[in-house]
Amino acid sequence: MRSRHRTRLVLAPVALLLLLPALPAAAQDRAATLEQGQQLAFDRSKGNCLACHVIEGGESPGNVGPPLMMMQARYPDKSELRAQIWDAHEKNPDSIMPPYGRTYLLQESEIDKVTEFIWSL
């Protein structure tokens, strides 16, 4: 167990070194953005989108809202998706979905990242 652990530790930086130059810088940025977007979406004290939506990769989701999947098919225009997250009440005045942008639950840059992540689903 222990020795296998050590090999992994040794190999990890090597693997990274091998991998990094293979990815163009833009793709690395994008991967990081998606990762951060997912974290923001899942974090209970941030987006907590899982409280209401089934999202791939997220545990114990609620079912108050529709599952978030195939988002590019449903939102060809990314800015419409962002608008839904910024203030869902615009489209549906009775919506229970929190208006993340309007009441400052998330910062603008955080909403950008969450939008990227959701759009990737």
Add this chain to the structure above:
Amino acid sequence: MSDFICRITFLFLAASVAAPALAGPQEDLKEFQAFFENRFPDVSMAEFGNGAYAIDENMRENWLATEEFPPYEPMVDEGREAWNRPFANGNTYADCFDGTPGVVQYYPYYDIDKKMVITLPLAINECRAKNGAPALPYGKGEITHVMAYMAFESRGELTDVVSPTCDPNALAAYEAGKEYWYKRQGQFQFSCAHCHKTYAGSKLRTDVLSPGMGHTTHWPVYRADWGEMGTLHRRFSGCLEMVRGRVRDEQSETFRNLEYFLTYMSNGVPLNGPGYRK
């Protein structure tokens, strides 16, 4: 019984006036209860007082197991002792409550003279003041034990809050409570109605949202999360914190009016307090 002025006036009114078909508390009550009866056709009137446990099989089983040895039992015993222990002047609580602890079904009520909603905790402290005993702090501790005993002795009685049409000020208090329940609150901009009416029965993460009908029948509650007993108003504050809304004081006018509206919406649902919740 002179405290229940609203009750007597109401009976008089009901007997003397043919009720006009104006939208008011009675119509609200019908709409409210029909909504939940439609959504949960398998849940009986009595079961609504069990909240989420009436609608979720898994949670229900755990809860039933807990109820085998209810964690609130020692508090009911303490409340019984307090009920029987005389104040310095020799009187007991019984002298304030018509001789019986089994009166929870009549609370809250509107006091026309004092122009305010009187809840059970207020009535308990009023009783203590009348008998020279210091007020108990609201929310938890000894006051919840006295309430737990009274709730236990009121089990099976039907929630029986007098219609707020008994008095214009009572009606205004009711309307304020109703408006609050339907209004968006806090940074999340949810209303009580969003979670406990529109989406009642849905899952918010792992929580099953309980129906608003029956919300008032089983207090005080022993909550595992609190590790002790707490009041309905304490639960209100918990929900408001969840939506990052403005929390109010125990027994504030806002919360008393809210309780007045919400309890009237449960008229007819049997009392089943004290309760246990996770």
